[in-house]
Amino acid sequence: NAGVMQNPRHLVRRRGQEARLRCSPMKGHSHVYWYRQLPEEGLKFMVYLQKENIIDESGMPKERFSAEFPKEGPSILRIQQVVRGDSAAYFCASSQLGDVYEQYFGPGTRLTVT
Amino acid sequence: DQQVKQNSPSLSVQEGRISILNCDYTNSMFDYFLWYKKYPAEGPTFLISISSIKDKNEDGRFTVFLNKSAKHLSLHIVPSQPGDSAVYFCAASVSSSNTGKLIFGQGTTLQVKP
Numbered sequence: 168n169a170g171v172m173q174n175p176r177h178l179v180r181r182r183g184q185e186a187r188l189r190c191s192p193m194k195g196h197s198h199v200y201w202y203r204q205l206p207e208e209g210l211k212f213m214v215y216l217q218k219e220n221i222i223d224e225s226g227m228p229k230e231r232f233s234a235e236f237p238k239e240g241p242s243i244l245r246i247q248q249v250v251r252g253d254s255a256a257y258f259c260a261s262s263q264l265g266d267v268y269e270q271y272f273g274p275g276t277r278l279t280v281t
Numbered sequence: 282d283q284q285v286k287q288n289s290p291s292l293s294v295q296e297g298r299i300s301i302l303n304c305d306y307t308n309s310m311f312d313y314f315l316w317y318k319k320y321p322a323e324g325p326t327f328l329i330s331i332s333s334i335k336d337k338n339e340d341g342r343f344t345v346f347l348n349k350s351a352k353h354l355s356l357h358i359v360p361s362q363p364g365d366s367a368v369y370f371c372a373a374s375v376s377s378s379n380t381g382k383l384i385f386g387q388g389t390t391l392q393v394k395p
Contacts, residue, residue, distance in 0.1 A: 272324030
């Protein structure tokens, strides 16, 4: 029973490039959440998605960030024109329908912007 | 605006003794609370949760206490083991929103010495 999978685990991008982070939820889970952890801080909620729907994106920066969870395939968090301040660990979590607070986290993607 | 605060960045405890990790919150709408444990280079792992209708929840060596009037919760680990050494995050949510949005504290690093 595979857990939440994220790839890549480490991603290095130069300023101005695009970063694409992928998340495959646990089998049977239809809800995906993205969180960001800046150095020395806790995790900050970014977005909550169900298949083909964004339910809550209140934590997403207004520009350059987008997320999707298509009918087939993993959820994608996309950051356009990355800046140094985007360097962080990005965690994806998933949950079952009807139990949105029992979230299982992936190992994270560590993004470094040079 | 830090709605969930863990004021102790670190805690050191001897093996076999009790570890007490504390968490304060400011938003009176929060009614569901969780504790996560995180090892380096891994995602957070769910430990234990408590609803605001309770003041205590126990699971093996882990007990969470909730004091609603003080807006304070604590995690007790008894007895502490070296394998418990990790970063512990408390998280809070408004369950009626049903968005799965968790608000995390900054974390407390627990070191259990053999």
